[in-house]
Amino acid sequence: MLKAMPRELLAHKGRLAMTLLAIALGVAATVASWVAADSVATSLAGTKTRGDVGVAVRAADASTTMSSSTAKRLRGLPGVQRVHEVVVGKAGLIGRDGKLVAATTVLDRAGTNWDDSGRFTLTDGRAPRGPGEIAIGRTEAGKSGLGVGDRTTVLLSDGRARDAVVSGLFDYVSLGPRSGDGADPVPAVAYDRESARALLGERLSRVELVVQSGVDPDAVVRAALGVGYVVSTGSELAAAAAAESDDTARELRETLLPLAAIALLVGMVVIANTFTMLVTQRTRQFALLRAIGAKRRQIRVAVVAEALVLGLVGGTIGTLIGIGLGPVLLAVMRPGDDLGYTVSPVAVLLGYAVAVVVTVVAASGAARRAALVPPMAALRADAVVPKDVLVRRSALGSGLVVAAVVAVVATAGPSEDNLTRIIGLLSALVGAAGVLLLAPALAVLLFRPLLGLARRHGGSAVRLGVRNAARDPRRTAGTATAITVGLGLICAFGLLSATFATLIASTTRANVPAGTTVLQPAAGGASVLSPSELDKVRATPGVSRAAASRDKIVPISYPGGRTERKISAIEPDALGTVLTPTLTAGVADLRRGVVISQNQADMLGLGLGAPITLVPDPRTPINTTIVGIYEATELGASIFYDVALAPAPLRDQLTIIYASGPTARTALGEGFAQRPDVTVTDREGLVAQGIEAQRLAFALLYAMFGVAIVIAVFGVVNTLALSVMERTREIGVLRAIGASRALVKRTIRVESIVISLFGALLGVTLGLAVGAVMQHAMFGQHLWDITVPIGVILTSLTGIVVAAVVAALWPAAKAAKTDVLAAIG
Amino acid sequence: MTTTTAAIRATGLSKVYGSGAARVIALDGIEVRVRRGAFTAIMGPSGSGKSTLLHCLAGLDAPTGGTIWVGDTKITGLSDDELTDLRRDRIGFVFQAFNLVPTLTAAENITLPLDLAGRRPDPQLLDRVVGALGLGHRLDHRPSQLSGGQQQRVACARALITGPDVVFADEPTGALDSRTSRELLGFLRDSVDEAGQTVVMVTHDPVAAVYADRVLLLADGRIVDEVQAPTAETVLDRLKSLERAGA
């Protein structure tokens, strides 16, 4: 009994290969994601093990500063064996091409002092001596093309630049986490101690101590320095670092695995459909087995066992491919990182588990239907296929769609809070599931008129092809939905991306006048500019007005509760001059209070005159009121307040500088020509920048959905091949009564295109609908405030038609080869 | 009347398909009793309900009314699993066509019912059945590599391998030429004479009916006549009179 099944599989190698590939691709995506995350985790965890540091001392907050004198007080204390000062300051390395080298760490913290504490491992050359020499990180050396003996320029704070010769290259071993409070960022540039103090600043980032065993470092530090210092032991820092790398790996996993899940989901639809067809084809055989004494359970077990075998084989192939793809994924996700490559047993187990579970679950419906075949079906020529309860399925589908539409409309307000938006988004997904359930019914609805049309106007190939596609709506829908899912995702995210781009453009254009020149840190990310740049801008002839925004996400509290929001400290005279938000209520006078965006105000339930407390620093909460409300999308939304109220350290961290004046653009362009660490642009540049950034963010998504589409195309090939086999007799009869091989081929091609296009159109419609809800949930716009990604849609539809034609090649050739005599004999 | 239990027995058997205008009464109050070790043929015009009767007796299809016993077991009202066990262990089948699983060899097809029950075949029985059917050198072939007659012989072997209470055959020679038909029928006859097998066979061919001990004649779902120790002439006569009566 069980013997018959594997043989059945082996008898049809092409079909077997397609099914296996569908499983393997989904598994490969999962395993590759896991391997990438694993590699990042182990690489990060493996890079920093500094056992030489007993204790690190740093200032608890900005009110305490540490300098050499602090270190001096610790030196020579009983129990303290060694003391190392660590200076951290701004240092931007200029590469061979004259551009700023993208360092691991943001510009402002990329410079430090060389020492023999064990932080540095020299890999080439020697330690730097004097202000004219630097050692640079090996990673940065690789990126910039700089080597030992090369002369280059280092950008320092306040716009200073110093030439230096590279004396050596180093690898850096971090102490504790790389980011967050008390982080030890990986430096790009190291000067000797004296030069570092001269060029990077007197302030110490931390002091490292080695203490005798048995000495309580906390007590030593408190006795010497008093309160206001954080003392961490080496092992605490190591634990924090390990936790950080675990977090990074987890985040990566959380980004990648849902994408892999999509590939799996599509694979599942393909597998389920393949199994349904395999079962339908073998109805008579199952009936025969039932007639001579196979129990329902035996049939079911046999089909599931078949799935299990396929799952194991597909899992093996997929795991191998996934392990192979891991490095590629790593290169895309974290370019430039020097990462080891780790394959954990968990990744392999996951691959197999996913393969087996997905295949067995996908096949379970087919197995159930196989077991329901009545023994009598063996005795009839026109085998009675147990009909799935299409009516029940459609009823459930319609119910879900209706409920989803109601929920989406109910939550469609542009000012809904996050929870309501999430409900709306989930409803959209439920609705999408409903549409997938409805797919067979939709196929019936759509194909009936299409069939009439083909009868009247189509050639014989079109007529036959459409009829074949319409013959079994369940199967057609099954194949098509695999494509629907893939294309739906592409369209949903395409719409999100396009809408986002429009939003970036419109928001930027609404708030920044065309004549405003914009200066930003070239390093991007968390980098900031300093007041010296603002001074320079103000001093530039041709600039009549300049202001800077200092953005930060901070806790706020308001009558309705507390939350976190982005707030921007800015000079009061900036509003209405270099920035022009459109006011819907109140005045843009920051001296009297804050100005908040309309949708934020709605969301928080705040009106003009409402009290609000901003907490950029816990010791100096800012109690103020709302004096103005401006029109903005979520994207540009911020709460503007007077820079005079901002805490001192924040005042010096400029996110962006705005300037205007008759010749501001050209004058600033020239003025900052020698400053590769500052980019000078204008409104349109800002727009282009924003659009480019979001496009990159979507690239990986598209790649993953592409995998889903490829799997779906395998599904089409599978369906076609199976339906060709199923119709051997019919095709034989057609050939016998005079259908040419070419006609048979064309028929199969038409069928392929019809099925694929049905799935694709359903996917586009569904994708746009879900995308509209997604953009509402994410940007707080109206449902209809969307930008339809025409390019994406046209490209994918064209792609699908091409894929459909390609997918039909093999089945068509097979059909054309049908032996007339064998088929009708 | 014999006191031993019949191999198969049915009373008040009826089968109705469809409802309303499409209602068809395929079986209409059948009373039948088949002795152990007898070879019974069922004949009648097309559509008279022969196949339906066979399917009901064999537990493949559920009758609308009436009761059926296989030996001492009342099979009407059994669960699907119980019926399946019954078919597997106590009943053998030969259909007109599509008897074999295409991916299994002849030998594997023959032992399939035992496989399903998780039993090993009795080698002696297997040898005897295979030998009697002259299939020895064909055991490793797939059905597609066998002729129609050989396929039917494999089906017979499969029906006999469990030593069933009854073997049912629905037009087993329908697709065979006369010589192959004779061989197959001769084989069924031998299994009755030599091993005491009970056989119930539906046929249209009066020549085939001659191999039986008794012929039941069906018309419009009722048993209308019966011929003991049939000859081709008597059977043909009765059939003709039946058709005249129906016309």
Ligand SMILES: Nc1ncnc2c1ncn2[C@@H]1O[C@H](COP(=O)(O)OP(=O)(O)OP(=O)(O)O)[C@@H](O)[C@H]1O
């Ligand atoms: N599944 C079914 N649904 C409806 N009617 C049926 C069904 N099966 C059989 N019938 C009807 O029941 C009656 C008996 O059919 P059955 O197949 O038993 O006839 P038969 O005697 O075997 O005929 P033949 O000699 O042509 O094989 C016929 O009128 C047939 O149309």
Ligand SMILES: [Mg+2]
């Ligand atoms: Mg019949």
